[in-house]
Amino acid sequence: MPEHFDAIVVGAGPSGNAAAYTMGKAGLNVLQIDRGEYPGSKNVQGAILYADALERMIPDFRETAPLERHVVEQRFWMLDETSHTGTHHRSDSFNEEKPNRYTILRAQFDKWFSKQVRDAGVTLITETTVTELVRNAEGKVIGVLTDREGGPVYADVVVLGEGVNGLVAQRSGLRPELRPQHVALAVKETHFLPEDTIRERFNLSDENEGVVIEVLGSVSSGMVGTGFLYTNKESISIGVGCLVSDFAEKQIPPYELLDRFKSHPSVRPLLKGSEMKEYVAHLIPEGGYDAIPNLTGDGWLIVGDAGQFVNAVHREGSNLAMTTGRIAAECLVRLKAEGLPATEENLKIYRDALEESFVLKDLKKYRKIPKLLERNRQLFTTYPAFINRSMQAFLRVDGRDKKTKEAEILRGLKRARGGWLRVATDMVKVARAWR
């Protein structure tokens, strides 16, 4: 192994793999370091794979990647204690030659992705934790130290795809510690069922079609959060995530929240008879645009969750991770080709390229959403409950006249929000933050 690399990539998740793959393909001499037994063994996601981000690097990924089901139906549920009201979008147009979204099992997918990275010529070291960055006298990052014996490893640039906790960057003083209101804690269980049972329960035509359910309302017990249920081939991923600051304040055990969700009358029949084979917990960066740390400096840059690249509104993260990893790598390949060093000044092209991409355009569009949700818990409590009560009143036939029932429902909302002005203000606030 040569002592000096063109680049060191910390982490073998979607962002680190995308960066390493892109640089490897371009002929750079890359070392990638992951702390897991194999790439994927420390990684957690819901998980939905968005084909586009991967396709831009590996156009024929569908031939070999471990994919579960492609998504033909998206359900969105507003939950109260006993009911759900929602919308479904199902379309045969999702049954296309190259489907747009897939459910995946991250540990298996990452293993596959890592194989492509190594085939692209990247040197991978696993079971190794990067402990700190090495700098020269001028403060430029020139390598990393690990928990393995043998001293530092050097490179022209270090790509930090180390995940949401961002410990290396943080302990090297490159970024501040995460704030509890900028990260969600999600817990998830993987429940196994026979493939044909999943097909029947979710009204699917074959083992390749899948359903995604996103859930808002009582699932988060008054906290800022959502629940989800994804169909894999022979399993169901079910989870719930809420802001860490809310968990700390409310002190609700996350697994109890998940158990409540699983026992909800709308969910229980979907899981009946299943066998739970894994329970995981993971943080999701949800602070949005304004929580993005400094992304570049002399000899380093940040990609993926470590850069807070998650679009919480659309539940997109792995595609932003892959895209930031790829774009960072393309910038480094360009600098290398032009014979320019990875200085803070030269790495500005990375930030510029991100601003031009959907990554920062989308995060900028929703930059007001995190604060809006944090300050308006009624969006998770009052409104979902109101919608379910309204549906009940609308559908139940009980001898009372419709006008009286409607008036009751509206009075209920007015009382819950303390006046119509508040309701109107809520609507304006949401519309503004969405723009």
Place this chain on the structure above:
Amino acid sequence: MTDKMNGTKPPKMEERLYQNRYMVDEGRPHVRIEHQRGGDSPELRALVNICPAGCYRLNEEGRVEVAPDGCMECGTCRIVCQATGELEWSYPRGGYGILFKFG
């Protein structure tokens, strides 16, 4: 383990974590508590409830203790206690700790 939600009680934490794979680094816990004089902070005490792996418990003296063998390395405790200085938190040595099968 068959799902116990169908009419009976939810699984205990031990049953839940039993499904996971771990490589425990014996004698080298990656999370340690540095107890402060004057008692544990509300942040540290909150971990007894909100750690998703139930690693934190109150001992007989009413102090918070941590046993991170079942830790899923999410980082929640680190973030909640960042200002109190009561936690010493690092990732386990390479290869040790949780090993996700499905992730």
